[in-house]
Amino acid sequence: MTAAAPIRAKRVLPGFTLSLGTTLLYLTVVILIPVLALVLKGADIGPQRFWAIVTSARALAAFQVTLTAALIATLFNALYGLLMAWVLVRYEFPGRRLLDALMDIPFALPTAVAGLSLTALFSANGWFGQFLAPLGLAPVYTIWGVAIAMAFTSVPFVVRTVQPVLEDLDPAYEQAARTLGASDWAIFRRVVFPQILPAFLAGVTISFARSLGEFGAIVFIAGNLPFKTEIASLLAFIRLEEYDYQGAAAIALVLLMFAVVLLVISNRLQAWAARYRGQA
């Protein structure tokens, strides 16, 4: 019986061939063939050479800088995002809607613009830099600068995945906990947090993936010193400019694999979160 339904639907509504054809044509030309070109180029390199490229000292340093900075940025955004989601959903105060709208700015602002502004803000005569410099803190051209740029561009992800789940929570559980004498903190830790955990982890994963892939904002603030602040995608870009296509393809493939793995993880987490919401 279940198999009969789709066939009937296929007959009832027109446009199957046209819409699927358009979709497949677009996906093939714009996404699949270019990605295939990268994979084929990578396969061309051969395993030994591939391994030599991605484990060269400079490439390893670039991966390490990228991962470390992305971890710092994601840790910050996990806490900041959770705080923002909580404050925006649970409290009523003047300016709440504006604060909510501001959360979309890092998403809408071109990354090059964000990078330019952050660099100038944190440089010695910028708004932040003038206070940080006397303390001996100069994040521009350090890994902290890379982390700041990543943190800015991935601000919305945790907020926007946790927010709808928090809005949908059934208040009955919290009320029950309160009547049983639980403190606010105990209620958050034992009742609220377990319910938003899948969405929170999904948001954190997306935020981490976005940080790994960020480029525009970072090239401004990082100073791009090999072994110190050079991120992996920039190294791939530099290899291209040196006409070292194999080097570029190998590094890009590693980044592509990271991205695909993180996409699969975040999709699983979001499916888990959706099940959780369905039960509640």
Add this chain to the structure above:
Amino acid sequence: MSIAHHKESRLVPRLLIGLAVALTLLMVVAPLAFIFWSAFSRGWNVYVSNILHPVTLHAIWLTTLVALIVVPLNVAFGVAAAWAVARFKFPGRGLVLTAIEIPFSVSPIIAGICYLLLYGRQGLLGPWLMEHEMQVLFALPGIVLVTMFVTSPFVAREVLPLMQAQGSEQEQAAVTLGANGWQIFRRVTLPNIRWALLYGAVLCTARAVGEFGGVSVVSGNIRGQTNTLPLHVELLFNDLNAVGAFAAASTLTVIALVALVVKSVLESRRHQA
């Protein structure tokens, strides 16, 4: 006991709201305000002459042109993909869904490298293109294609869940009343999805205008020719012309802010609908 609890429950929200506002001022508002503050730091006249510089004007025009090509194509793709996936079941449907989402998680710079390896001189199609004297890279087609890659999920991602949630009863009813495909789409589907479609188009426009990483790989940064506005910002920054860079950046920021305002208006419309 109950008084102490009451005090705590008033103090904690205030602290949390204060912390949230303070962090947002530092993290989001300051970078935004600093753009305009820097762009206007030498006064209005310098700002205007920076914007009206021929190279900047060309960059603005090129970015507009790219958006004008990419956004309509993306809208057509988004609607087609949503129609195919939401209205029909077919083998490989899950794969199509994943393929649509790929550009969202792949770094734009990787997209640029993919295109270079496909259309570049040593790329798969490179020799054939050379033979036929067609220029894709370091020219408008390359910039458009990479921007299409980067923005492809934006419309589909908004329209698809809405069409899935709405179901196809209305369209099936239209079929039984004798409507043809185009009539169904224009009279039944489109009115139902118009806000989501517009919302996706706005997000797509903002993203297309601001694209940097992918475009910087395939454009070749030829001043006054293949320099889009975000690339021009970097160029001015590297020229140590900070005020000029911020002036160019301010135009992009205005576009982003307009997109956000339109987005929030559309969102409230959608909730009313």
